[in-house]
Amino acid sequence: MAAAEDANSKQNPSGSEAPKLSDLLDRGWKLFEEVDTTNEPSSSNAVQVKVKRALMQLEEATRMVNQLNVFSRNEALEEISTADLKYLLLPALLGALTMKQVNPSKRLEHVQAARVYFMDFLQRCKDYDVCSFQLPRASENTADTPTEEQTNPSVPMPVSQPDLIAMATQRQAKIERFMQRKETEAKLSEIRGLVESGSADEELVRDFYLLHVRRWVTLAIEEIDSISQEMEILKRMELFKQSAPQPSPPKRPPMKPFILTKDAVQAKVFGAGYPSLPTMTVDDWYEQHRRQGCLPDQGIPRRADGDAEEDERAERERKEENDDDEALQKARDWDDWKDSHRRGYGNRKNMG
Numbered sequence: 001m002a003a004a005e006d007a008n009s010k011q012n013p014s015g016s017e018a019p020k021l022s023d024l025l026d027r028g029w030k031l032f033e034e035v036d037t038t039n040e041p042s043s044s045n046a047v048q049v050k051v052k053r054a055l056m057q058l059e060e061a062t063r064m065v066n067q068l069n070v071f072s073r074n075e076a077l078e079e080i081s082t083a084d085l086k087y088l089l090l091p092a093l094l095g096a097l098t099m100k101q102v103n104p105s106k107r108l109e110h111v112q113a114a115r116v117y118f119m120d121f122l123q124r125c126k127d128y129d130v131c132s133f134q135l136p137r138a139s140e141n142t143a144d145t146p147t148e149e150q151t152n153p154s155v156p157m158p159v160s161q162p163d164l165i166a167m168a169t170q171r172q173a174k175i176e177r178f179m180q181r182k183e184t185e186a187k188l189s190e191i192r193g194l195v196e197s198g199s200a201d202e203e204l205v206r207d208f209y210l211l212h213v214r215r216w217v218t219l220a221i222e223e224i225d226s227i228s229q230e231m232e233i234l235k236r237m238e239l240f241k242q243s244a245p246q247p248s249p250p251k252r253p254p255m256k257p258f259i260l261t262k263d264a265v266q267a268k269v270f271g272a273g274y275p276s277l278p279t280m281t282v283d284d285w286y287e288q289h290r291r292q293g294c295l296p297d298q299g300i301p302r303r304a305d306g307d308a309e310e311d312e313r314a315e316r317e318r319k320e321e322n323d324d325d326e327a328l329q330k331a332r333d334w335d336d337w338k339d340s341h342r343r344g345y346g347n348r349k350n351m352g
Contacts, residue, residue, distance in 0.1 A: 021064050025086060028057035032093055035100060043102045051100050058097070062090050077128040082202050085209040088128075091121040092216040095223065108234045115227045118220040131214045134173075136224050177218040184215045 031054035040047050065071070065087050071080070080088075095117030101110050119136070126135050188211050194200040195208045280288075289295050316327065 019060070021061055021068075021087075022083075024057045024061035024064070025090065028054045028061065028097075029089070029093060031057070032097055035097070042100055047100075048102060051097055055094065055097050058090055058094050061087070062094065065090065071124065073127050077130060080128070082206040082209070085206060085213070088121070088124060088130075088209075088213050089216060091117045091124070092220055095121065095220065099223065099227075108231065108238070111227050111230055111234070115224060115231075118224050118227075122217065122220050122224075125213060125217055130210070131217055133177075133217055133221065136221065174222075177221065181215055181218040184211050184218075187211055188215065 031050050035042075035047055035050050035054070038047060042048075070084050070087055095114040098110055098114040098117060103110070122133075122135055125131070126133075188208070191200065191204055191208050191211075195205055200208070286295075
């Protein structure tokens with residue numbers, strides 16, 4: 001359409017040239033192919049940076065496509081210009097990139113968003129009758145409201161005859177989609193070189209983009225099937241976390257009673273049971289530890305001077321209490337001498 005071509009020359013209000021719509025798609029598409037074919041783990045920082053950059057490019061391109069009304073349900077596939085056919089891939093690429101985001105806490109949110117992208121892509125392809133396929137249901141009951149069989153694995157799930165027929169039909173449809181995708185990829189590899197070199201005519205370029213769209217139709221259906229299964233698992237895990245009992249703090253083992261025994265041999269003979277275990281008195285315990293030299297005050301020498309003065313004072317008090325005449329006379333003489341002589345008498349050098 002002319003509107004999409006005009007968007008390639010649109011400028012920002014600041015005067016700088018805005019990125020072209022075709023450039024946004026080409027950059028995002030190229031980043032997706034780099035991420036999809038890399039040997040690095042998807043959780044690596046380099047891969048996740050490319051995923052985010054590609055999402056930003058393609059989201060901006062999607063906003064521009066919506067503003068320009070590039071696609072309309074009132075037109076047929078033949079009415080879409082060859083240059084605009086590639087923009088049909090935008091929601092499919094966004095869905096695939098969203099699935100490559102690595103964040104366990106937001107995984108359910110990511111798969112739900114990816115399913116919306118894939119369903120939007122398939123609905124648009126169905127409206128334009130790009131190819132013949134059966135559109136998946138808009139909402140999966142298994143993802144929205146888990147049944148008793150899904151939340152309780154012990155409940156048996158009977159398989160009826162219609163279920164077996166449906167399973168066989170689904171298996172056959174998967175085989176047909178696989179064969180169709182392989183055939184489409186073979187055709188794409190044949191004409192890719194001509195289109196990328198710019199030597200292909202418009203009809204070949206149109207076939208090239210239509211083949212890409214049809215290939216992504218089969219991929220989107222397969223992705224939606226796997227998303228439905230993953231959403232069911234994530235819902236079960238969430239229910240299990242909510243219903244799981246919270247772990248109680250570990251209980252401390254009961255402490256054994258501390259009982260003094262006379263010796264280690266007696267403890268071995270009688271065991272450690274209470275109250276049958278014989279005990280000792282405090283005096284016995286003190287005497288035993290005194291003999292072994294384990295008491296706190298054992299081994300610490302006492303002061304000799306202090307002990308001599310203490311003994312002399314105690315001996316004098318004992319004699320006074322026993323009315324020793326000699327001790328009493330000395331005490332009286334000392335008191336009389338102190339009454340007639342002032343303190344410090346005879347101390348010529350004033351030494352105290």
